[in-house]
Amino acid sequence: MGVFQSEGIILRSRTFGEADKILTILTKDRGKIEAVARGARRPRNRLVGASQQFSYLRVLVFEGKSIPQLSQAEIIRSFSILRDDLVKMAYAAWWAEVIDVFLPWAEVNEEVFRFLLAGLLVLEKAEEPALLSCAFELRLLKYFGFQPALEVCARCSRPVGQAVAGFSVEEGGVICPHCHQEQAVKLLPLSVASLRLLRDLAQADLRTVPQWRPDEKNRLEVGRLLVAFIELRAERPLKSLSFLQSLLAST
C-alpha cells in the first residue's frame, strides 16, 4: 500500500468497465506495471490525453489492495506523431508488444526503459522504419538475454568469419558449414552481405540507422529471420506482428 512516483511509457491500454482503462506501463523505477486509469475514456477526464498509448509520462500511482490506480499523470512527451502515422504506429505497437511479452512484471530494467524511449524518439523522425526496427529488435533481444550468435557458430561455438551455412532460429544463431555438414538442421538463408548487415545492426547507434541504405534483399532477409527468432521465443502469437505484416503487404 502506498503511493509512488516514476517516469513511464504506456505499452498498452485496454478498456475496462464503463469508462476506465487498464494501462500497462513500463516504468523506470518499478518495471512493467499495470494500473487502472479511472474515467480515462470520458472526454473531460484529466487522464484522457495522458493515457494514450506510447505516451511518456510522469506518473503518480496509488497501490491499494487491488489493482494499482493511476492517480496523476503529466505528459513529458506524448509521441503523438507515432499515433498519427499508421506505419510508425504499427512498428511502435510491435516494439511495445515484444517488450510486454519478454519483460516479466515488476522487473526493474532501466536499460530497456531508456532504450524504448530512445527508440521511440528515433522512430518519430525516421522516414523508413523497417531497418530501424531490425536494429531495435536485435538490441532488445540482447537486453532480454536472447542475443543471437552472429560471430560464432551457435552449435560448436567456433568463430565463423564470413563462412556460414545459414541461420538457425531454433539453435539461436549462425551455423558453420562444418556443423551443418555433420548434422543438417533447418536453416534460413543468410548471405554474406546480410550477415554483415546483421552484425553492423547489432553494434549500431539507433540514431544513424534510418540513414543506412542497404540492399532491399538483405534487409528483408535480416528482417525475416529476426521476426522468426522472436516469434519462436515469445511462445505465443504476436498480434501486432500480424497487423504490421498485413499493413506492409497492403502498401
Place this chain on the structure above:
Amino acid sequence: MRTLINELAKLPGIGPKTAQRLAFHLFTTPREEVQKLATAMLETKDQLTFCTICGHLTEESPCLLCRDPGRDHALLCVVEEPKDVIALEKTREFKGVYHVLHGALSPLEGIGPEELTINKLLERLQTGKIREVILACDPNMEGEATAQYLARIIKPLEVKVTRLARGLPVGGDLEYIDEVTLGKALEGRQEI
C-alpha cells in the same frame, strides 16, 4: 431470485450489489411493468438486425436512415459502432448517411482490416455516388489507425475524405486541458 441476480450481474457495468438492488426492485414492481421490460428485451433480441447497406441496427433492412430520401446520400459518415450513429443523430447536425465498421483497427489486438466492414464500404464508394466521406472514428489510437487506413485507401478513389475535428470540449476549462488535446485544438483552429 439468485438466478435473476446472477443474470443481471452479467450485464455491463452491473456489479453484484447493483444486481441485487435491481432484482429486489423488479420483485416489488407490478407484474405488467416487468412483463413490458421482458417483452422489450426479447423483441429487441428477436427483431433487430443489421442494415444491409450501412450496418446500423434496424428492425427492417434497409434502415430508416438509408431509406430516407430527405437525407444527403452523397455524404457518408463512417463510424465504429451503431451507438456512434445514435450519438451523431442526437446532434441533429448531420443530414447524410452512415457506414458502421463494427470495430476499429487495433495493432495490439491484431484486429486487421478484414475484420471490419471495409470491403462493403469500398463497394459503396465504387458506385461513384458518394461525394464526401467523413471519418468519425474515436480519437484514440485504434480510431486514429482506422481513420488513417481508410483515408489511405479512399483517396485514390477521388472521393473527398474529412475527419472530425479534435479539440476543446464545450464548457471545459483551458487550464485543465492536456497538452495533446490543446495541441490538436491549436492545429485545427478556425477563423471566426
